Amino acid sequence: MPKTKARNRTGAPRPAQPNEGLMGGLECLQALAGAPGPVGSREMARALGMEHTRVNRLMGTLAALGLAERTPERKYAAGPALHVLAAMSLRGSRLLSAALPHLEALRAELPGLTVALGVLWRRQVVYLYFAPPGEDSMVAIAHRNLYPAEKSSIGRLLLAAQARSDVRKLYAGTPAAELDELLAGLDAAARDGWALYGGQTLGVAVGTPPVAGLAVAGKLDERDSDDLLRRLRETAGRIAQGLRPSMQR
Amino acid sequence: MPKTKARNRTGAPRPAQPNEGLMGGLECLQALAGAPGPVGSREMARALGMEHTRVNRLMGTLAALGLAERTPERKYAAGPALHVLAAMSLRGSRLLSAALPHLEALRAELPGLTVALGVLWRRQVVYLYFAPPGEDSMVAIAHRNLYPAEKSSIGRLLLAAQARSDVRKLYAGTPAAELDELLAGLDAAARDGWALYGGQTLGVAVGTPPVAGLAVAGKLDERDSDDLLRRLRETAGRIAQGLRPSMQR
DNA sequence: CCATCTGGTGCTATTATAGCACCAGACCCA
DNA sequence: TGGGTCTGGTGCTATAATAGCACCAGATGG
Numbered sequence: 001m002p003k004t005k006a007r008n009r010t011g012a013p014r015p016a017q018p019n020e021g022l023m024g025g026l027e028c029l030q031a032l033a034g035a036p037g038p039v040g041s042r043e044m045a046r047a048l049g050m051e052h053t054r055v056n057r058l059m060g061t062l063a064a065l066g067l068a069e070r071t072p073e074r075k076y077a078a079g080p081a082l083h084v085l086a087a088m089s090l091r092g093s094r095l096l097s098a099a100l101p102h103l104e105a106l107r108a109e110l111p112g113l114t115v116a117l118g119v120l121w122r123r124q125v126v127y128l129y130f131a132p133p134g135e136d137s138m139v140a141i142a143h144r145n146l147y148p149a150e151k152s153s154i155g156r157l158l159l160a161a162q163a164r165s166d167v168r169k170l171y172a173g174t175p176a177a178e179l180d181e182l183l184a185g186l187d188a189a190a191r192d193g194w195a196l197y198g199g200q201t202l203g204v205a206v207g208t209p210p211v212a213g214l215a216v217a218g219k220l221d222e223r224d225s226d227d228l229l230r231r232l233r234e235t236a237g238r239i240a241q242g243l244r245p246s247m248q249r
Numbered sequence: 250m251p252k253t254k255a256r257n258r259t260g261a262p263r264p265a266q267p268n269e270g271l272m273g274g275l276e277c278l279q280a281l282a283g284a285p286g287p288v289g290s291r292e293m294a295r296a297l298g299m300e301h302t303r304v305n306r307l308m309g310t311l312a313a314l315g316l317a318e319r320t321p322e323r324k325y326a327a328g329p330a331l332h333v334l335a336a337m338s339l340r341g342s343r344l345l346s347a348a349l350p351h352l353e354a355l356r357a358e359l360p361g362l363t364v365a366l367g368v369l370w371r372r373q374v375v376y377l378y379f380a381p382p383g384e385d386s387m388v389a390i391a392h393r394n395l396y397p398a399e400k401s402s403i404g405r406l407l408l409a410a411q412a413r414s415d416v417r418k419l420y421a422g423t424p425a426a427e428l429d430e431l432l433a434g435l436d437a438a439a440r441d442g443w444a445l446y447g448g449q450t451l452g453v454a455v456g457t458p459p460v461a462g463l464a465v466a467g468k469l470d471e472r473d474s475d476d477l478l479r480r481l482r483e484t485a486g487r488i489a490q491g492l493r494p495s496m497q498r
Numbered sequence: 499c500c501a502t503c504t505g506g507t508g509c510t511a512t513t514a515t516a517g518c519a520c521c522a523g524a525c526c527c528a
Numbered sequence: 529t530g531g532g533t534c535t536g537g538t539g540c541t542a543t544a545a546t547a548g549c550a551c552c553a554g555a556t557g558g
Contacts, residue, residue: 012318013313016306017309017515019515020270020546025274030333033338033341033342042505052505057265057506061268064262064264074504078341079261080456082338084375086341087377088370090377094393119336138349146340264506265506265507265508266508300516303515308536309537323536324536501558505552505553508550508552510549512545513544516542520538525533525534
């Protein structure tokens, strides 16, 4: 009997009969997609706190579906069906397509700054767009790195929208002083509707409740922060507008 | 007892104990991501040939995870967690990040033509990149439309890599004449390693076995087809090279 | 060679699941 | 307005899927 790990992300009530296999499997799939490289089934089980046989079976199922692939080193890597899932979920999400024109416009308005759009996965920010100044726009897409959420304005904004008990659970094991600082930062972000981190990155939420974070990074002290914030908010608003159901495909 | 619908996409053996809930749920998730708009649970059940209670439960589970969202019209639409899944799977897939620079280069080499990169989902091509001539590159990403695979060089190439029995099953109900034409086209594509459709779109496979398709479209008769094919193959090779495990993150 | 790890399976007790029957609500038509 | 038909969703329970223990063979390192 597995401990239930479902987290109610949107407030949607749990159905009368949730599907445990689906929940466990999606967790494994996300862990695979987020891993720095091929990962063994026992390794993944330890990371997820799941029984290893279960993970082995779920990974085997993902492999049979092509979403995972066995390597010669007996580990699991991304499989060809992950390309399909990426394409399908990107299409279904519509966030990137809605955001791209506005991100490019913002970038043009703010030369010399990095512009980023990211979402939150556990304790990481996953960037859909991350454009340092001077770099080709194309490089900005499908940015590869995960970034610690607690060290990112985007991460803090998205964490701020979570229940503090959930955040505490997520950051279990973090030294108390760091956790206190983080929670204080989240309270401030929730209050202000923006987050500044390290004096170098300023972010706002996209959507209510927040579905993503939009940020600029660089030498912010040389800039009029009210102007920056206004631009960020306007851009975030346009992106959110583009995601409205009335404009649904 | 559900009829087993697992399709072995990569040839990976089924595990001793595959997880049925995961398989069914991923099918629902993909159907949701591919739908033109919000979809009801019974509607989806009919489309997938699944019992409606099962689909209702799977969709409820996806909703609890935030991957789906209930609409006021009592249907399911994409939920906020789908942005996260899109970002994670795009990261894990690496196809778009590996391909983008090469797609841009190809586009620059072939002004006046559309350049496209797509994957196959059921009977549809899902484009990760679709750049008509003259359009801003950014618009090319996260192209929204699905396209009938049998009417696309990319689709035909990817179908050509499937067992003909699987293709027949997929196109069950198609008039015999159309099916025969399609199968003949697939045989030719498999033999030649390229596909031409409607005289307007020429495609090659990316990867062996093919994980995606790369194509150019437009007035191809004005072009040296050997040169086009060479460029396509070189670009496809570079993309595939970028996906190699030795270069794994 | 031995110890320890790995991915994976068989087996079976247990529990998650499937589907039937039902509910309440929405919608449409006469 | 009422009736019919659709919808999303639940309770219930028989059944089949699942979990986890014990085990296997292979890989790795000292």
